[in-house]
Amino acid sequence: xxxxxxxxxxxxxxxxxxxxxxxxxxxxxxxxxxxxxxxxxxxxxxxxxxxxxxxxxxxxxxxxxxxxxxxxxxxxxxxxxxxxxxxxxxxxxxxxxxxxxxxxxxxxxxxxxxxxxxxxxxxxxxxxxxxxxxxxxxxxxxxxxxxxxxxxxxxxxxxxxxxxxxxxxxxxxxxxxxxxxxxxxxxxxxxxxxxxxxxxxxxxxxxxxxxxxxxxxxxxxxxxxxxxxxxxxxxxxxxxxxxxxxxxxxxxxxxxxxxxx
Amino acid sequence: xxxxxxxxxxxxxxxxxxxxxxxxxxxxxxxxxxxxxxxxxxxxxxxxxxxxxxxxxxxxxxxxxxxxxxxxxxxxxxxxxxxxxxxxxxxxxxxxxxxxxxxxxxxxxxxxxxxxxxxxxxxxxxxxxxxxxxxxxxxxxxxxxxxxxxxxxxxxxxxxxxxxxxxxxxxxxxxxxxxxxxxxxxxxxxxxxxxxxxxxxxxxxxxxxxxxxxxxxxxxxxxxxxxxxxxxxxxxxxxxxxxxxxxxxxxxxxxxxxxxxxxxxxxxxxxxxxxxxxxxxxxxxxxxxxxxxxxxxxxxxxxxxxxxxxxxxxxxxxxxxxxxxxxxxxxxxxxxxxxxxxxxxxxxxxxxxxxxxxxxxxxxxxxxxxxxxxxxxxxxxxxxxxxxxxx
Numbered sequence: 105x106x107x108x109x110x111x112x113x114x115x116x117x118x119x120x121x122x123x124x125x126x127x128x129x130x131x132x133x134x135x136x137x138x139x140x141x142x143x144x145x146x147x148x149x150x151x152x153x154x155x156x157x158x159x160x161x162x163x164x165x166x167x168x169x170x171x172x173x174x175x176x177x178x179x180x181x182x183x184x185x186x187x188x189x190x191x192x193x194x195x196x197x198x199x200x201x202x203x204x205x206x207x208x209x210x211x212x213x214x215x216x217x218x219x220x221x222x223x224x225x226x227x228x229x230x231x232x233x234x235x236x237x238x239x240x241x242x243x244x245x246x247x248x249x250x251x252x253x254x255x256x257x258x259x260x261x262x263x264x265x266x267x268x269x270x271x272x273x274x275x276x277x278x279x280x281x282x283x284x285x286x287x288x289x290x291x292x293x294x295x296x297x298x299x300x301x302x303x304x305x306x307x308x309x310x311x312x313x314x315x316x317x318x319x320x321x322x323x324x325x326x327x328x329x330x331x332x333x334x335x336x337x338x339x340x341x342x343x344x345x346x347x348x349x350x351x352x353x354x355x356x357x358x359x360x361x362x363x364x365x
Numbered sequence: 366x367x368x369x370x371x372x373x374x375x376x377x378x379x380x381x382x383x384x385x386x387x388x389x390x391x392x393x394x395x396x397x398x399x400x401x402x403x404x405x406x407x408x409x410x411x412x413x414x415x416x417x418x419x420x421x422x423x424x425x426x427x428x429x430x431x432x433x434x435x436x437x438x439x440x441x442x443x444x445x446x447x448x449x450x451x452x453x454x455x456x457x458x459x460x461x462x463x464x465x466x467x468x469x470x471x472x473x474x475x476x477x478x479x480x481x482x483x484x485x486x487x488x489x490x491x492x493x494x495x496x497x498x499x500x501x502x503x504x505x506x507x508x509x510x511x512x513x514x515x516x517x518x519x520x521x522x523x524x525x526x527x528x529x530x531x532x533x534x535x536x537x538x539x540x541x542x543x544x545x546x547x548x549x550x551x552x553x554x555x556x557x558x559x560x561x562x563x564x565x566x567x568x569x570x571x572x573x574x575x576x577x578x579x580x581x582x583x584x585x586x587x588x589x590x591x592x593x594x595x596x597x598x599x600x601x602x603x604x605x606x607x608x609x610x611x612x613x614x615x616x617x618x619x620x621x622x623x624x625x626x627x628x629x630x631x632x633x634x635x636x637x638x639x640x641x642x643x644x645x646x647x648x649x650x651x652x653x654x655x656x657x658x659x660x661x662x663x664x665x666x667x668x669x670x671x672x673x674x675x676x677x678x679x680x681x682x683x684x685x686x687x688x689x690x691x692x693x694x695x696x697x698x699x700x701x702x703x704x705x706x707x708x709x710x711x712x713x714x715x716x717x718x719x720x721x722x723x724x725x726x727x728x729x730x731x732x733x734x735x736x737x738x739x740x741x742x743x744x745x746x747x748x749x750x751x752x753x754x755x756x
Contacts (some may be wrong), residue, residue, distance in 0.1 A: 291383055294414035294427065297376040 105158030179292035190309035195322030202235025222353025233281035381444035396574035409487020425480035433675025439616035444618025451574030462489025490527035503546035509538035528578030551600030560585030571723030618696035625703035683745035688693035693728035
């Protein structure tokens with residue numbers, strides 16, 4: 105079983121400042137950590153590897169210092185790490201990022217499962233996981249709260265969705281995004297920490313991934329952040345009490361009234 | 366103070382600090398209240414490879430990576446003790462239990478027992494103390510009588526740390542009562558051996574997360590191959606074991622003291638009286654300064670002793686005793702002052718310092734009372750003076 109965990113280095117604190125003009129986060133000077141949701145994805149991969157055997161590779165796209173989160177993942181037990189780093193990758197949106205990560209997965213070959221956290225705590229888009237699946241044209245299972253079964257052919261997972269749980273089975277290869285309900289991430293081990301310190305981490309750039317300039321980084325990113333603001337919360341609402349028939353009529357009238365607007 | 370610890374020793378510190386934050390601090394009050402052994406936390410330590418840091422690589426450990434194991438054990442115990450002295454001793458007592466095998470065990474005994482301890486799959490405990498033999502170890506009454514190719518043990522051990530939780534016990538018993546201390550021998554006894562059972566679990570003042578229990582031997586038959594070293598070497602094995610383990614108790618005391626200072630300093634920076642933070646008052650400042658200075662002096666002594674042992678020095682009973690006596694006296698003073706700085710809050714169980722004060726007290730008592738340590742130090746000084754080799 106070969107599993108790839110795509111991780112992200114994110115700012116540590118909630119006190120991140122925002123560049124008002126460009127509508128983006130100011131990342132300079134803020135300590136970075138491994139995206140907490142990605143720890144659950146990593147633990148899930150490690151757990152299944154411990155059971156089934158195989159290799160867990162962690163991959164991240166980012167500047168050279170993003171290597172730190174890869175070393176952290178190695179110290180927790182990942183077998184190998186690859187850093188995707190190139191000036192050409194700078195300014196990537198989730199589209200370009202997923203595309204770049206997908207290329208790396210394709211280059212590795214024979215990958216059975218790609219795992220990511222359900223979302224990163226900085227951008228909160230939850231798009232990169234699905235983006236990787238789309239780019240690879242693989243099936244995806246998002247918001248996985250529990251992997252029931254994983255074998256060489258299929259995966260059966262529980263998706264925790266609003267108001268319930270969907271049990272989904274998919275063929276491999278597959279991309280899954282993992283919720284914190286899935287597990288409790290292990291701590292690093294002493295041997296892991298030592299391995300992490302010594303490990304040479306290969307760096308793949310745009311040329312290694314055969315990515316054209318217009319496919320990566322800012323040039324490959326259709327998204328433009330127009331504005332960042334706090335949404336207004338919906339106020340009030342009406343509360344009616346009474347018999348079901350009567351209440352149903354009020355709702356129907358209300359909906360009809362809305363439709364007429 | 367920067368002690369220029371190796372990256373590997375810093376790994377131990379970081380890991381123990383993570384474990385303290387995630388697994389110990391959230392439950393330490395509960396473990397204390399319920400007198401509950403932290404088995405699940407020891408399991409986390411085992412998964413993080415911490416159980417073998419004092420055991421050589423050829424027996425499944427990693428001591429060489431840290432330049433020996435004594436310093437490694439001190440760093441781990443100190444860091445865990447900042448959060449909870451009870452959890453820390455449950456971890457460190459394994460090293461105490463394993464020490465007779467490490468120091469004097471046969472190759473076969475080492476191969477059989479050390480890997481299981483290094484992996485954390487099994488826990489160990491050391492059993493010397495009896496109702497009538499504490500400081501006077503020569504007064505051990507537990508008998509071991511040779512019968513064919515086994516020894517038959519009878520007697521009761523008291524106040525055994527990790528008793529009932531460990532699976533491997535190193536037990537000091539009398540094989541020749543006519544010879545007193547020179548008639549003692551050390552044995553390995555495994556849990557489940559017929560005739561070996563546990564007595565009452567003690568209800569203690571502090572380190573309540575740790576298990577302290579009686580061991581009862583009633584015609585307990587142990588294979589002769591479980592004798593450590595030779596008959597009559599038990600006292601020497603026990604003394605060497607304690608010389609090596611005392612820096613660990615010192616590190617525990619050091620950690621408890623540091624934990625108490627951290628709490629007191631934080632509280633003093635937040636507590637406002639007379640319109641000012643209380644750490645702006647000189648009365649409190651001088652207390653904090655004395656606490657910090659004493660702790661640093663203790664740390665310097667503990668680390669120096671541990672490094673001396675790791676460097677292969679053969680004689681260190683004096684230094685071991687000094688580290689234990691000094692660090693534990695510091696722990697008692699510092700935790701008492703921490704309670705004082707927190708005032709009424711310090712006396713309440715809602716805050717952690719009253720527990721630290723209760724936990725600190727045992728470090729002046731166990732593995733040789735501080736009075737016994739002073740005797741050890743004094744006799745070394747007197748001997749050195751007579752030999753003209755002081756210093």
